[in-house]
Amino acid sequence: MTPKKTLLIFMLIVAVTALVIAAVSFLVPKKQSLTHLRIGYQPSTHQIAHMTAMEKGWWREDLAKFGIEKVSDYEFPSGPPEMQAMLAGDLDIAYVGATPPITAIYEGLDAKIVAGVQIQGSHLALRLEVDYTGPDDLRGLKIATFPPGSIQDTVLRKWLIDNGLDPENDLEIVAMGAGEAIFAITAGAVDGAFLPHPSPAVIELDGSGRMVVVSEEMWTNHTCCCLVVSGRLIREYPDVVKQIIKIHINATEYNKNHPDEAAEIYARKVGWEVEKVQYSLNTWDGYWVSDPHIGMNITLEYAQVIYDLNKPRYDRVLTEEELFDTSFYDKIVAKET
Amino acid sequence: MIRLLQRRLDKVVTPMRFLKRRGLEIASFFCAIVIWQFVADFIVKNEFILPSFSTVATAFFELLSSGIMLMDILTSLLHLAIGLTIATCVGILVGAITGWFRVADRVADPIIEILRPIPPLAWIPFAIVWLHLTHSAAGFIVFVGAVFPILVNTYAGFRNVPKILVDSAEVLGCTKSHDLIKAVAFPSALPFITTGIRIGTGVGWMCVVAAEMFGVSKSGLGYRIFQKFYPFHQMDNLLVYMIILGLIALFLDRFFRFYIEERLLKWRKEIVA
Numbered sequence: 001m002t003p004k005k006t007l008l009i010f011m012l013i014v015a016v017t018a019l020v021i022a023a024v025s026f027l028v029p030k031k032q033s034l035t036h037l038r039i040g041y042q043p044s045t046h047q048i049a050h051m052t053a054m055e056k057g058w059w060r061e062d063l064a065k066f067g068i069e070k071v072s073d074y075e076f077p078s079g080p081p082e083m084q085a086m087l088a089g090d091l092d093i094a095y096v097g098a099t100p101p102i103t104a105i106y107e108g109l110d111a112k113i114v115a116g117v118q119i120q121g122s123h124l125a126l127r128l129e130v131d132y133t134g135p136d137d138l139r140g141l142k143i144a145t146f147p148p149g150s151i152q153d154t155v156l157r158k159w160l161i162d163n164g165l166d167p168e169n170d171l172e173i174v175a176m177g178a179g180e181a182i183f184a185i186t187a188g189a190v191d192g193a194f195l196p197h198p199s200p201a202v203i204e205l206d207g208s209g210r211m212v213v214v215s216e217e218m219w220t221n222h223t224c225c226c227l228v229v230s231g232r233l234i235r236e237y238p239d240v241v242k243q244i245i246k247i248h249i250n251a252t253e254y255n256k257n258h259p260d261e262a263a264e265i266y267a268r269k270v271g272w273e274v275e276k277v278q279y280s281l282n283t284w285d286g287y288w289v290s291d292p293h294i295g296m297n298i299t300l301e302y303a304q305v306i307y308d309l310n311k312p313r314y315d316r317v318l319t320e321e322e323l324f325d326t327s328f329y330d331k332i333v334a335k336e337t
Numbered sequence: 338m339i340r341l342l343q344r345r346l347d348k349v350v351t352p353m354r355f356l357k358r359r360g361l362e363i364a365s366f367f368c369a370i371v372i373w374q375f376v377a378d379f380i381v382k383n384e385f386i387l388p389s390f391s392t393v394a395t396a397f398f399e400l401l402s403s404g405i406m407l408m409d410i411l412t413s414l415l416h417l418a419i420g421l422t423i424a425t426c427v428g429i430l431v432g433a434i435t436g437w438f439r440v441a442d443r444v445a446d447p448i449i450e451i452l453r454p455i456p457p458l459a460w461i462p463f464a465i466v467w468l469h470l471t472h473s474a475a476g477f478i479v480f481v482g483a484v485f486p487i488l489v490n491t492y493a494g495f496r497n498v499p500k501i502l503v504d505s506a507e508v509l510g511c512t513k514s515h516d517l518i519k520a521v522a523f524p525s526a527l528p529f530i531t532t533g534i535r536i537g538t539g540v541g542w543m544c545v546v547a548a549e550m551f552g553v554s555k556s557g558l559g560y561r562i563f564q565k566f567y568p569f570h571q572m573d574n575l576l577v578y579m580i581i582l583g584l585i586a587l588f589l590d591r592f593f594r595f596y597i598e599e600r601l602l603k604w605r606k607e608i609v610a
Contacts, residue, residue: 009361017372080568087385087570100568107570108385142470144552147564174470174552175564184552187466310569312399 034237037063037244039073040082040094043270045197045280046118046225047095048262049251049288051269058247066240078146078177086111086230093244094228097151097196098299101228102306105323106314110231112325115245116294117225117252121286122152122215123200126192127185132212135163141191142172144181151224154305156194159218185209196224198272201280216285223295223302224286234325242328249290249332256288291333292326299323388573393580396573405561410581412557413545415472420479420548421541425534427480428487432533435488436495436526437518449488457482457544461551470552478548483541490533494526528602535593542586558582 037059041050050073053059059071074091076082079100085091086101087109094101095117105111126132130141138160146152153175157167167173174190181193186208193203194215203209215222227248233241255262263277289295300320307317356363370390377389384392400406435442435449460481468474498521506521549559558578566575 013368017368020372020376080570084567084570103569107572109570147568149568176552180551183462184465184470187462187469189465189469306569312403313571 033067034092034233034240035067036070036072037068037240038090038092039071040076040085040091040096041073042076042078042082042095044225045266045277045284046121046286046288048255048266049117049248049290050095051265052255052262053247053251055265055269056251058251062247063240063243066237066243068240077179079150080147083109086228092230092233095225096228098223098226098295099149099151099154099302099306101226102299102303102318102323103149105318106306106310111228112231112234113226113292113299113323114229114234114241114325115227115248115329116223116289116292117227117248118286118288119221119223119295120215121224121284122155122194122196123211123284124156124192124194124213124215124218125185125200125203125209125211127188127209128207130191135160135165135213138165138192139170142174142189144174144176144184144190144193145195146177147175149306149309151222151302152194152196154302155215155219155222159213182206182208197284197286198277198280201276201283204283205276205279211283214285219298221295221298223299226292226299227290229325238328242332245290245328246332252288252290290329292324292329296320296324385570385572388576392573393576396571397577397580400574400577405556406577406581408556409558409561409578410585412472412554413549413559414585416475416545416548416554416557417479417538417541419473419476420481420544421483421534421538423476424480424483424487424537424541428484428533428537429491429530432488432491432530433495433518433523433526436492437514437522442492449485453485453489455481458547461547464548465551472554474551475545475548475553475557479541479544482544483537486536486540487530487533490529490536491526494529494533495522497529498522498525528598531593531598531601534597535590538589538593539586542582542589546582 039050039054039059041047054071054073060068063071074085076085079097080103082091082094082096083100083104086094087104087107094111098113101109101111101113124143126141131137143156145156153173156173160167160170165171174184176184178195178199181190181195182199182202184190185193185203186206192209192212193199195203200211204211227245229241229244233244259281260278263281264274266272267274267277300317300323303318303323307314373387374390377384377387377392381387388396431445431449435445457478460478464474464477468477502521502525503517506517511517511520545557546559546562549557550563554560558581562575562578565571566578
């Protein structure tokens with residue numbers, strides 16, 4: 001190799017290295033003051049509290065005194081991409097199922113569950129031609145639900161085991177998202193689906209299946225959704241976190257007292273018919289909460305399940321202190337009472 | 338005799354000769370690893386945004402020793418094999434017929450040109466409806482991705498058969514279409530067909546990941562990425578599988594380039610080289 005060629009290659013390597021470093025430096029999150037609150041949520045009836053607060057302008061108005069100039073919400077199809085965004089530093093708070101933050105915290109997410117959002121709220125729906133008298137009828141069937149580690153998968157497996165069925169051998173549990181599961185049951189590719197509302201109501205209203213087992217029957221008072229706040233907000237902006245929880249409590253109470261309006265808000269947000277939303281809310285077993293203590297023990301059981309699924313990777317089960325920060329909620333409630 | 342021995346000795350690849358021949362490639366590879374490790378450890382400093390090379394290497398050995406990786410590779414190769422086998426048969430058959438017979442070309446061309454640009458992922462709902470949640474459904478998505486490169490290349494191969502070859506064959510008594518295809522057009526189109534299969538294999542392999550996203554199996558590289566690593570935010574494992582996907586694609590491509598093309602198209606070397 002000639003010296004000229006060697007020099008050229010060396011220069012090329014240096015240039016590529018510089019380019020890579022420059023490109024990567026853009027990926028690293030930069031520190032900035034909190035003027036823009038970024039909220040993650042899913043288009044589910046479980047999380048109407050956020051939609052109510054957003055539509056009524058409570059997020060923006062009540063947080064303005066803390067320097068928040070802009071509030072944006074970002075819709076996610078499920079919990080994992082939402083937590084992926086939070087891990088990447090793109091979300092400050094998230095309305096999400098209880099298990100995705102657990103898996104994310106196991107992988108290093110700096111965040112805590114600060115409030116409850118909703119309990120129960122799922123249904124097992126079966127195709128119309130499938131007879132159902134009890135769990136034993138599920139033998140040999142193909143049931144769609146969210147992937148392993150999700151609340152629905154965990155609740156379904158626990159219920160099957162409680163009823164003497166082996167989830168691995170007696171039936172086939174197929175992992176998929178809500179949209180795919182609704183399509184699969186309509187297409188006859190699966191016999192049933194265990195999903196959070198409003199999906200089971202959609203299946204029943206479409207005429208492709210019927211709701212047969214309510215999630216309360218499977219695991220009474222199991223936690224479903226919660227409110228997660230980033231560690232940065234908790235440490236650097238505790239007053240903002242306190243206000244966020246206050247807004248969430250107000251929105252939850254408002255929805256409980258005005259369920260018809262909550263249905264309208266949801267319908268407007270996701271572009272649905274109000275009657276369908278009301279049908280979902282009338283048939284579900286879920287209830288909205290804001291107290292993080294409700295279902296805390298069950299959330300810790302989820303942490304154990306996720307640990308068991310990833311045993312060689314995780315060396316211990318996450319503790320209550322690592323998952324929850326109830327101090328803000330407790331202070332608000334203590335002050336009010 | 339001495340010359341012959343010398344020539345044979347020249348062909349023996351010693352480590353030094355190998356380094357001399359492939360030194361630049363090896364240096365480039367190691368440079369990339371060093372840059373990766375440096376950027377991950379000292380600039381990004383966040384295993385979620387960019388897992389370091391050492392973390393990924395550790396994850397690779399853990400996944401390999403667990404046996405999961407082998408099972409996933411075999412399942413994905415099964416999906417590729419199902420789709421690619423059917424795509425090869427259909428692509429060559431339709432490509433040959435449309436390339437050789439003008440009427441068939443006019444009949445099939447509008448349909449092929451409408452179907453060809455549709456992304457394979459758009460076929461997922463129909464894969465579920467027609468084939469349900471089976472390995473065949475994943476194979477179908479691979480088929481959709483692989484069939485058009487094979488078909489189009491076969492078509493081009495048959496359309497570009499030199500007229501002089503056809504005329505010569507006819508002069509020598511080969512007048513029936515069937516005989517002309519078998520003796521002249523097919524061997525002449527073979528370089529195009531193998532290129533088509535090579536491209537189709539690459540496209541099909543890219544479709545495997547998407548095909549395993551919708552619950553067709555309980556293993557597979559795509560299944561593991563989207564149902565296990567992604568929901569659990571295991572970025573190091575995810576990167577391992579991405580590298581595995583790339584390596585298998587590279588292996589398949591090299592296999593085609595150096596084994597199939599060398600064997601099937603040995604005669605061509607005399608013409609080109």
